[in-house]
Amino acid sequence: MSAVLLHPLTLGTTVLEGNILCAPLAGFTDVPYRELAVEAGADLCFTEMVSCEALIRENLKTRKLLIRGRNETNYGIQVFTSSPESAAAAMEYIIPFTPTVIDLNCGCPVPKVIKTGAGAALMKDPVQIGEIVRAMKKTTSLPVSVKLRTGWDHQNYTFIEAALRAQDAGASMISLHGRTRSQGYGGKADWEQIARLKETVEIPVTGNGDIFCAEDARRMLLQTGCDAVMIARGGLGNPFLFREIRSLLSGLEVLSPPTPRERIETALGHLERCVEVKGEALAVKEMKKQLCSYTKGINGSAAFRNQLVHCESLGEYRGYFSEFLSSLQE
Incomplete structure (x- = not known):
């Protein structure tokens, strides 16, 4: 059906x-x-x-x-x-x-x-x-x-x-x-x-x-x-x-949810697209609420979200993303 x-x-x-x-x-x-x-x-x-x-x-x-x-x-x-x-x-x-x-x-x-x-x-x-x-x-x-x-x-x-x-x-x-x-x-x-x-x-x-x-x-x-x-x-x-x-x-299999790594990598890609479209100054402000949504439910993400809401540049975001991705258990 x-x-x-x-x-x-x-x-x-x-x-x-x-x-x-x-x-x-x-x-x-x-x-x-x-x-x-x-x-x-x-x-x-x-x-x-x-x-x-x-x-x-x-x-x-x-x-x-x-x-x-x-x-x-x-x-x-x-x-x-x-x-x-x-x-x-x-x-x-x-x-x-x-x-x-x-x-x-x-x-x-x-x-x-x-x-x-x-x-x-x-x-x-x-x-x-x-x-x-x-x-x-x-x-x-x-x-x-x-x-x-x-x-x-x-x-x-x-x-x-x-x-x-x-x-x-x-x-x-x-x-x-x-x-x-x-x-x-x-x-x-x-x-x-x-x-x-x-x-x-x-x-x-x-x-x-x-x-x-x-x-x-x-x-x-x-x-x-x-x-x-x-x-x-x-x-x-x-x-x-x-x-x-x-x-x-489509009648196909029920897909597995994305892994924490995929969610975080997609979030970073989303931020980078936003910078391309809107410029860095506006993008780093507007993306905070989106990035917080990506991380909900991931172990250890509360501290990560606290870092994200205080970021003021793409470079700062990338640094925190790199640290958090390194901490994720495969």
């Missing part, structure tokens, strides 16, 4: 080889991370959230978020806004990058996004979600997808109406994180609602929430009938998860 779980996914005129997606995560899914995810087996990765308003203001830092990774044959750009007019205007800056799909974020629970009426605040206004998608589709022929939460809170499940309005406006895919905005990232993702959505809409549905191992991905596909799985927090410091999911969904 597992052999049929990995299958092509159609987004507009593009057919992806498989149905394993990497979710957009602010501060994490930059070019170096996405390149690692693609190498490991992700079929499509999304950029960090991009502000439509910042694009219109021609903010250089925001424009850099649109850059495609070297191995990204396909990739998605995720935007956030509360305004159909801003969404339409932002397409002028996005279209030249020719993404496979443009995703509208309707799930971010962060207060600074919510207070603008964007992100998960849109779950309180499904009509506006439809209007934003419609405005985007009038401006571009590229596929548009929407990432939803189940609602603002458990008393207000609005995802069905939001998905239907997005579909009617021309969306090519709906991704659903099985939590409300009030849950944040706590509690348990409600996969039953993903199944409900799949039964309701005609376009592909991607399930998101609580996929931390390959078996979780398999169970989500079987239990909900969704068309694709989207990996978020489970992939942080763990790009190996994509290859493990790909193997299992």
